[in-house]
Amino acid sequence: MKSFVNQKNTFSSLFTLLLVMFSFQAQAKNAIYTSFFSNVAVSGYDTVAYFTDDKATKGSSQYSTEYKGVKWQFKNAENLAAFKQAPEKYAPQYGGYCAWAVANNDTASGDPQQWTIEDGKLYLNYDASIQAKWLKDKSNLIQQADNNWPAVIR
Incomplete structure (x- = not known):
């Protein structure tokens, strides 16, 4: 009987943890990453x-x-x-979220090692492979990201 109670408490704790995690995901993201x-x-x-x-x-x-x-x-x-x-x-555009992700109507962390300054503005990207995509079409991606920001964090 004691084993069953422990299993029930463990399941209950895990379920509560999952609910908390999902509630964080459902909330709006911070304006600054x-x-x-x-x-x-x-x-x-x-x-x-x-x-x-x-x-x-x-x-x-x-x-x-x-x-x-x-x-x-x-x-x-x-x-x-x-x-x-x-x-x-000096603050990065889009709150420091990955500029490529914002241009694609999403969010991802910005890596401070993957950066670009364009027209006096700082942009961060998720990683080197994403930055390569970003650099191929910066102007269009900036326009798309500007249109998507800040709706992507709400």
């Missing part, structure tokens, strides 16, 4: 450095700010100040 267990934008990469250093550079929690409800990290005080002065200029 962060990983499931984090509240840090762009996986902690310095978004200003893409523009100033032309490379993906990890930020530091020492130089951080909150913007749109999430934490943003930078490599130094100068980049932090630049972001605070003009966050819309």
Whole structure:
């Protein structure tokens, strides 16, 4: 009898966990992409450095700010100040979600190592193979993504 009760409790716990997971999926996504267990934008990469250093550079929690409800990290005080002065200029398009996915009316995580600056705007892609697709038709994909954003997160 004890074994049956344990199995029933285990099943009940698993069922509850599945319900919680599905309820998270049904809710609107955050406007800024962060990983499931984090509240840090762009996986902690310095978004200003893409523009100033032309490379993906990890930020530091020492130089951080909150913007749109999430934490943003930078490599130094100068980049932090630049972001605070003009966050819309430096924040990635589509909240850091994969630009190719948004263009295809979906969402996926953006990889800070797979990035492009086009017309002064930062775009992230899911991985190298998706970025290759993105680069072949950037202009049209940006137009499609602009039309789909922000409806894809609602």
